[in-house]
Amino acid sequence: MLDPISLSAVTAVLGAVGSGMANEAGKWAWESTGGFVRRVTGREVPAPTTPGELDDVARMMAEGLRNNPALASAWTVFAARIGGSLPGAGPASSGRPALPVSTRFFTDRKEALKALDREASRRADGTPRLALVHGADGMGTSTLAAHWGAREAARYPDGRLYADLRAGTGQDGLRDPGAVLRELLGQLGVPEAEMPPAAGQLRDCFQRQVAGRKLLIVLDHAQTAAQVRPLLTAAPAVFTVVVARRPFPGLDAVRVPVGPLTDKDAVRLLTRLTDKSAVAAARATLPGVLARCGGSPYALRAAASRLTEPVPDAPVDPDPVRAAAEETYRLLDPATARLYRLMAVRAWPAFDAETAARVTGTAPEDAARRLEELADALLIEPAAVPDGPAPRYHYRPAVRAHAEAAAVREDGIAGCSAAMARALRHYVDAATRAAHEALPESWRVPAPDPGPAAPDPAPTHGSRGDALEALIAESANLIEAVHCAEESGDPDAAVRICRSLWPLQLKAGRHETLLPALRVGARLADAPGRDPRDAGALHAQLAHSLTELVHWDEAEAEALAAARAEEAAGHRRGRASAVEFLGLLRLRQWRYGEAHACFDEAGTVLDGIRPDEEGAADVPRARALLERHRGRALRGLAHFDASRERLGAALDFFRAHGDTYNTARALTDLAETWLDASEPARARPLIEEALTVLDGQRAEYHVAYLRGMRERCADADADADADED
Structure with missing residues (x-):
């Protein structure tokens, strides 16, 4: 042992x-x-x-x-x-994800499939099993990876993972590796609450989870080696397939090029998509179709229903995807064509009918019908958003380039700008509405706009949980909207969206994903002439996420900036909260004396709030929270009697006000002090009460922690009995 x-x-x-x-x-x-x-x-x-x-x-x-x-x-x-x-650090027992579905009429690609077979079956030598599948947009690189993964499912009984590495244009098109690691861990069945906070720890957790497993990992739409490296593993039974539009240096991978289909294979695909008689009937137009499609499976699929149509007289785009998009676009009715153009003005990661309706000024039902038409015509694609109930869509890059160019040509710069402004207004309204319903008691969350352009002020989500889920589902678009607002000169929109991200930070984490947008919001809020309360709120939000991500030096600077901004605004409730954030950071850093001093300072600020001053109604609860934090700091200093006094005062307040969440937390803190003092008999009833308080509240990890404490109490009793014997 x-x-x-x-x-x-x-x-x-x-x-x-x-x-x-x-x-x-x-x-x-x-x-x-x-x-x-x-x-x-x-x-x-x-x-x-x-x-x-x-x-x-x-x-x-x-x-x-x-x-x-x-x-x-x-x-x-x-x-x-x-x-x-602590929650277990071993492999998760659930979660066997599948790749996106393969296409039914997969054609050719024999050499590419053989190359993947060879890399998957080579003898393990300590280097990652890694292939880079590359080809132009519309050539079927993603489909190849999905098809091979479906064919080889038996080889990977522990799962076939998939992550799309694309992001919005505001982040240079690159997703944060930490966010991708969280997605992959989630597919492996690891609950988010068991994922470590820092990027390095996430990578270590991922390596532990995949070790010993037989897994296929497909990383789609990669752009750089730096984006991929944190996601690689040398686990002998894991095969990583990277899909990109072109090969890039810095990745020691087997390269699998995917080029145009030959005319013979293109005709075979068209025959499978239609039938022999349709291809025979198109004998006169078929050479022109093949020339326009350039061996692109996407273009061939788009052209399959128009084989007998004459070749257009207009010049054909040399890019077969854009050429196919143009041919399909010319057949749309004007309203559907307008939706197609205007939704492409910005690279929204996954838009729905509600967004399209606001951008085009139509009813959501009408927008939903037109989006379905565009998806059937292959001009947009369904986007996999597991957290969202409504269907969502996005463009493939070359098709969006065509749609955006059509918008500039037909709607003009003014029309494009107006469409983007309407999209921003929609995302501001959606964010503030959902955030306010998810966390209505928080003064940090901005109230929904009461103006005439705002949606119905009545609640639009069934519960707080539903509102939070809506924020989660929309988070990628909200982050893109922040970058869009910055670039289009609308700082108010960026700031309001960023402040609406607070429930996501507090309740759902997502810190790596949100951090770039929060940095933008804080920078814009610091501009001369802006309300310093916005700056105070956003620097505090940044401090919170940076603390969770273990970027503690930056977190300290942001907490101090928040306190300065709130003081300049004369907002004492905000300043007390900022100083409290600094104290919580000190607790995380094991600087308990400084943490206690911060909580005392925050308490002094609260004492100065007049009964008629903004935030006065929140002062009693804020004081109780500070008492709990003081108790935690004193416990770290081993001042157990003083710690229990502070924690007891906080517990009395939370019990009296029916605050079950904080009652359970204070009970747990008190139990910890008795266990630290080697008095498990005094800890046990507090643990039992906390478990009772949390019953039915879905606080799985808090409950698991309390049960672990209870087991240690039982072990201590057994040891004591053995000593007496």
Whole structure:
């Protein structure tokens, strides 16, 4: 058995706790560990943020425990309690995702399929099994990967993962690797609350999850090697297929080119799509069709229903996808053609009928029907958005280029700008409405616009959870809207959308995904002449996400900037909150004395709020939260009696006001102080009450943490009985 005070054992505990900070239970474990480190070393030790710093803390701990038998015994119990309370770090037991469906009429590509077969079956040598499938838009590269994955499903019984690496134009078309890793982990069945916060930890978690599994991973629409590298693994039974429009340097992969179909294979595809008689009837026009399609499977599919139509007299676009789009576009009715053009003015990641209706000034039902027509004509494609109930669509790049050019030509710059402005107004309205319904008590969330252009002010979501799900489903478009607003000179829209992201940060995480938009919002809010309260709110939101992502130096700067902006605005409730954010950061950094000082300062600011001042109604609850935070800081300082006094005061308030969420948190904190003092009998009733309070609230990870604490209490009782015997 591994000695629990050995360097390797201590390092393992510290690493596991650091990787588990994604949820409330993980944060409790982290704070508890910091307090124990302080007790062992006898001084304040900054929380580690890098592997090297973690190794240094582990060495100090191992040395201190060897020299103090009493603390060594306590650490053994503590490490077992923490380990039993954290969510498991092993492979997830659920989640066997499938690739996008393959096409029925797959034609040719024998050499490409053989190349994938060879790479998938080569002997493992410690290097990633990696193929780069590349070809022009419309040549069927994504379809090839999906077809091969479907054909080889038995080879990958543990799952076939898929991630689209495209993003909106505001982020240079590149998705953040951390966001992609979260998506892949989710497909493997890892709950978001068990995913670590920092990018490096996410990558380590991904490597642990795929080790020993037989998996296919398809990374579609990649653009650079740097985008792909964090997603690679050398696990011997994992095959990664990267799909790109062109090969790029820096990736040690087998290259699988996908070029135009030969005329023979193009005719075979057309025959499968129609029938032999249709192809025979088009004998006169077929050479022109083949020439226009240029061997592109997409163009051939689009042309299949028009084989006998005469070749157009107008010049044909040399790009077969754009040429096919133009031919189809000329057959649309004017209203559908206008929708096709105007939705392409910006690269919205996944738009729905409600958005299209606002952009075109039509009814949602009419927009939905026209979107279906465009999808049937292959001018738009269904977008996979698992979090959203309504159908959503996007363009393939070459088709969008055609639609955007048509918009400039037929609607003019003014018409395109007006369409983009209407889209922005829609996303501002949608974001503020959903955020306000998801978190109605929060002063951080802007109220929906009461103006005549706003939607019906009546609630549009069935519950808070439904409103949050709507924000999640729309998040990629909202981030793109922030970049669009910045580029089009509409800072008000960008700021309002960014402030509406607060429920996503607080309730759903998504910090890597939201961070670029929050940076834009804070920069725009800092502009001269703007309301400093916007700056205060957005710097605070940035501080929150940066803290969760373990970018602690940046988080500190943002929290201080938030406090300065709120002070300049004379908004004392906001300033108290900003100082509180700084204190919470200090708790995460194991700087407990400074954290306590921040909470005291925030309390002093709250004391200065007059009864008739904005935010006065929120002061009693804010004070109770500060009492809880003070108790946490005092616990880290090992001032257990003072900690319990503060936590008890907070608990009394939350109980009296029916705040079950914070009641359970305060009970858990109090139980922790008794366990730290080696008095499990005093902790047990608090744990049981917290479990009762949380019953039916879907707080799975908090409940799991409490059950782990309860098991440690039982173990302590058993040890005590054994000692008496």
